Amino acid sequence: MNGEITFSQAIREAMSEEMRQDPNVFLMGEDVGVFGGVFGVSAGMLDEFGAERVRDTPISEAAIVGAGLGAALMGMRPIVEIMFADFVTVAMDQIVNQVAKARYMTGGKADVPLTIRLVNGAPGSAAAQHSQSPEAWFMNVPGLKIAIPATPSDAKGLLKSAIRGQDPVLFFEHKMLYGSTGPAPEEEDVTPFGQAAIRRAGDDATIIAIGGMLPVALDAAQQLEQKGVSAEVIDPRTLVPLDVDALVASVAKTHRAIIVHEAHRRAGPGAEIAAILAEKAIGSLDAPILRVATKNAPFPYNPDLEQFILPTVSDVVEAVEAVVNYRL
Numbered sequence: 001m002n003g004e005i006t007f008s009q010a011i012r013e014a015m016s017e018e019m020r021q022d023p024n025v026f027l028m029g030e031d032v033g034v035f036g037g038v039f040g041v042s043a044g045m046l047d048e049f050g051a052e053r054v055r056d057t058p059i060s061e062a063a064i065v066g067a068g069l070g071a072a073l074m075g076m077r078p079i080v081e082i083m084f085a086d087f088v089t090v091a092m093d094q095i096v097n098q099v100a101k102a103r104y105m106t107g108g109k110a111d112v113p114l115t116i117r118l119v120n121g122a123p124g125s126a127a128a129q130h131s132q133s134p135e136a137w138f139m140n141v142p143g144l145k146i147a148i149p150a151t152p153s154d155a156k157g158l159l160k161s162a163i164r165g166q167d168p169v170l171f172f173e174h175k176m177l178y179g180s181t182g183p184a185p186e187e188e189d190v191t192p193f194g195q196a197a198i199r200r201a202g203d204d205a206t207i208i209a210i211g212g213m214l215p216v217a218l219d220a221a222q223q224l225e226q227k228g229v230s231a232e233v234i235d236p237r238t239l240v241p242l243d244v245d246a247l248v249a250s251v252a253k254t255h256r257a258i259i260v261h262e263a264h265r266r267a268g269p270g271a272e273i274a275a276i277l278a279e280k281a282i283g284s285l286d287a288p289i290l291r292v293a294t295k296n297a298p299f300p301y302n303p304d305l306e307q308f309i310l311p312t313v314s315d316v317v318e319a320v321e322a323v324v325n326y327r328l
Contacts, residue, residue, distance in 0.1 A: 003183075003184050004181045004182065004183065004184060005152045005156075005181065005182065005183070005184035005185075006152060006178065006179055006180065006181050007149075007151075007152045007155050007173075007177045007178050007179070007180045007181075007182075008039065008040065008041045008178040008179070009152070010152035010153065010155040010156035010159075010182075010184075010185070011041050011117075011155050011156065011159055011173065012041055012042060012043070012044075012045065013156055013187075014155070014156040014157075014159035014160050014163070015027055015042065015045065015079060015159065015163075016045060016048065016049075017160070017187055018077075018160060018163045018164070019045075019049055019053060022077060024075060024076045024077045025053075025076075025077040025078075025079065025163060026049075026052070026053040026054070026055065026071075026076065026077075026078055026079070027042060027045065027049075027053065027054050027055070027078075027079045027080075027081070028054075028055035028056075028057050028064060028067070028068070028078065028079075028080055028081070029055075029056075029057055029064060029080055029081030029082070029083065029117075030056070030057055030058075030059055030064070030081070030083050031056060031083070032045075032046075032054060032055070032056060032057075032081050033045075033046040033051060033054045033055065033056040034046065034056060037081060037083070038083050038084075038119075039119065039175065039178055041081075041173075041178070042054065042081075060090070061082055061087050061088065061090040061091040062090055062091045062093070062094055064080050064081075064082070064091070065080060065082075065091040065094040065095055065099065065116065066091075066094050066098070067080075068080040068099075068114050068116070069094065069098055069099050069102065069112065069114060071114075072111070072112050072113050072114040072168075073102065073110055073111075073112065076113075077113045077114075077115075077163055077164075078113075078114055078115070079115045079117060079163060080114070080115070080116050080117065081117045081119075082116060082117065082118045082119065083119060084119055084120075084129075084130045085118035085119055085120035085121075085132060085133065085134050085172065086129050086130055086131070086132045086134070088116075088118055088134060089134075095116070095138070095141075095144070095168075095170075096138075096141050099112060099114060099116075099143075099144070099168045100141050100142065100143035100144045100168065101143055102143075103143065103167070104142075104143060111166040111167075112166070112167060112168045113163070113164075113165060113166050113167070113168075114168045114169070115159070115162040115163050115168075115169050115171055116168065116169065116170050116171065117159075117171045117173060118134075118170060118171065118172050118173070119173050119174075119175055120132065120133045120134065120135065120172045120173065120174055120175070120211070120212075120262075121133055121174035121175045121176055121177075121211070121212045121262055122175075122176075122262065122294075122299055122306060122310060123175040123176055124303060124306070125301055125302070125303050125306060126299070126301075127299055127300070127301040128298040128299045128300075128301075131299035131306075132263075132264075132299065133172070133174075133211070133212075133261070133262045133263040133264075133294070134263070135148055135170070135172050135210075135211075135239060135263060135269060136263050136267060136268045136269045136271075136272070138170055138240075139239055139240060139269060139272055143167075143168070144167075144168055144169070144170055144240060145162070145165070145167055145168065145169045145170070145193060145238065145240050145241070146169070146170045146172070146238060146239040146240040147159075147161075147162060147169055147170070147171045147172065147193065147237070147238045147239075148172040148210055148211040148236070148237070148238065148239055149171075149173070149191075149211070149237060150174075150177065150209070150210075150211050150212065150213075150214035150215075150235050150237070151180075151182045151214070151235075152180065152181065152182040152183070152184070152185075153182055153183055153184075153185045153189070153191070154191050154197070154235075154237055155173070155177075156185050156189070156191075157185055157189050157190050157191025158171070158191045158193070158237065158238070159171060160189075160190045160191075161190050161191055161192060161193055164190070165193075172211060174211050174212030174262070176212055177211075177212055180215070191237065193237075193238045193241055194238055194241035194242070194243050195237065195238075195243055195246070196234050196235060196236045196237055196243035196246040196247065197234070197235045197237055198232065198233070198234055198235075198246075198250070199214065199217075199218060199233045199234065199235050200218060200221050200231070200232060200233040201232055202221065202230040202231040202232035202233070202254065203230045203232070203253065203254060204229050204230045204231060204254055204256065204320075204324055205229070205230075205231050205232070205254050205256040205257070205258060205320045205323055205324055206231075206232045206234060206247070206250040206251050206253075206254045206256060206257045206258070207220065207221060207231050207232065207233045207234070207258050207259075207260060207316065207320065208234050208236060208247060208257065208258070208259045208260065208270075208273060209233055209234070209235055209260045209261075210235075210236060210239070210259075210260065210261040210262075210263075210269055210270075211261065211262065212262050213260040213261055213262055213311065214233070214235050216260065216311065216312070216313050216316060217233045217260050217316055218233055219313045220313045220314075220316035220317045220320065221233050223313065223317050224317055224320055224321075227321075229320060229321065229324055231320055232250055232253070232254055234246065234247065234250055236273075239269055242273070242276070244276055244280065247273065247276070247277065247281075248277065248280050248281045248284075251277055251281045251284050251285065252281060252284040255284055255285060255286040255287070256285065256286060256287045256320075256323040256324065256326075257274075257277055257281075257285065257289045257290070257323075258289075258290045258291075258292060258316065258319045258320055258323060259273050259274060259289070259290070259291050259292070259293075260291075260292045260293070260311060260316055261291075261292075261293050261294075261311075262293070262294055262310065262311065263293060263294065264293060264294050264295070264296050265291055265293035265294060265295065265296055266296045268291070268293050268294075270291040270293055271291070274289045274291060277289055286323075286326070287322075287323035287324075287326035288323070288326070290319045290322065290323060292311045292315045292316050292319050293311055294309055294310055294311060295308075295309040297309050
């Protein structure tokens, strides 16, 4: 590790390093070149790699993903950016019926090394069409891998794994994490898929914190410690594949589980994780599995209303206290 790096710098470094190593890797999306993307993540890459490998595209997510799929099938390793994850709905047919199924429908003959970067999460008053976290929509689709890093180190390491792999990856980047900082990984540090990370050890309850909710969960765990409650915080890092063994092992130790995510509560990623824990860890549980998530409403523009529907530190604290104090 060398110093500190921001989340957005980590993503830019991962893309740039992979592009230097492999001429088949390229980036395309709306404004990724001249403007470096709406959040500036790819700033400077056009100057280094040129317009052939950092391609500004028309405003058509279906065309962006479709071109990425075609390039991947022909041996390239495209990285395509969806400026706001909400816009992925325009490319649903491409992702769900083409990208996810290409390997299966060719009898395993076709590799699909396509990385789709999606910028998710509520940045503050971006309203209903620019604030969503739609990762759970794709957990239902066989053939897709889903990464959702929460630290700069994992942003870089998981993105490198995605780019180097042979399967399509949906790579979710929370807007509010872009400025967060953490230890800078070495160039060749690669984070494997399907391995959760224990961000804080504890004995009284397991908090499974997804993506942008990791800082919220860690703040909650710190507050709980002051109240004499020891919470373990686990970051899944990838939703598909999911490190079920790590989650089950933590619940076996703490006997309680709370799942925290910014996606909407109904049928969000927490619903699937809760079902898995109910199947595989029911004998360890001393309280119901609880979910802390965004309320089932479109994102309001009004900042006070937005904060009302988003999960908060106090929501997590209350959920942990509820399971710790639960009695049959």
